Amino acid sequence: MAISRRSALRTSLLSSAGLLLAGGAATAASAAPAPAPAQAADPDAALTLLKEGNRRWRTFRQAHPHEDARRRAAAVEGQSPFALVLGCADSRVPTEHVFDRGVGDLFVTRSAGQVLDESVLGSIVYGVEHLHIPLIVVMGHASCGAVTAAVEAHESGQVPEGHVGYLVEQLLPVVEATPDSGDDFVDDCISANALDIAEALRADPELSGHVDSGDLRIVAARYELDGSAVNFLD
Numbered sequence: 001m002a003i004s005r006r007s008a009l010r011t012s013l014l015s016s017a018g019l020l021l022a023g024g025a026a027t028a029a030s031a032a033p034a035p036a037p038a039q040a041a042d043p044d045a046a047l048t049l050l051k052e053g054n055r056r057w058r059t060f061r062q063a064h065p066h067e068d069a070r071r072r073a074a075a076v077e078g079q080s081p082f083a084l085v086l087g088c089a090d091s092r093v094p095t096e097h098v099f100d101r102g103v104g105d106l107f108v109t110r111s112a113g114q115v116l117d118e119s120v121l122g123s124i125v126y127g128v129e130h131l132h133i134p135l136i137v138v139m140g141h142a143s144c145g146a147v148t149a150a151v152e153a154h155e156s157g158q159v160p161e162g163h164v165g166y167l168v169e170q171l172l173p174v175v176e177a178t179p180d181s182g183d184d185f186v187d188d189c190i191s192a193n194a195l196d197i198a199e200a201l202r203a204d205p206e207l208s209g210h211v212d213s214g215d216l217r218i219v220a221a222r223y224e225l226d227g228s229a230v231n232f233l234d
């Protein structure tokens, strides 16, 4: 009896969830065009999908694709993400939200200031070599605390100790190479850092062949907290 009650309850909950999902889909359909399925895409098609998703996000017309039960069940069998995003750990820049994407769409690597180290590089190369991802976006963002800390270290000559000091040291070269423009200096360093990391990835011996053959495109971008837009820098 208990089992049957639980079973009935579960059926009822699933029905409610189904109704909610159906309702959500109907709302999304009226608010935004249905997103294309995220299968293996070429670099330009992948970039278009990201731009369309960010347009939905910044205009509050998200479609919330690929969050339903069918997609989650399909994800058990494997993944075929269409883009890799290397972003900052900052909680104000949630990658799937920013591009209005769901389960299995994006291969995401995050570290403060998008700092590259061996584990980040290993993750990226895995995504390209084994998952055949055609697009990498290196995404900095406005008001990045890691870049700001590197600018402060550059100005004061004091590098923080410990693991945070490691991050700052990785960011110092691009800060030192960026002309000091006064009030815009931190902002300029944020853009320069994203561009610099994208360039480093394009030059990486394990990635450059894919770039040269046209299988892989690597672009730099920055996310503006004010307005929620992703601006592509190159």
Ligand SMILES: [Zn+2]
Pocket (backbone or CB within 6 Å): 088, 089, 090, 112, 113, 141, 143, 144, 145, 146, 147
């Ligand atoms: Zn940041």
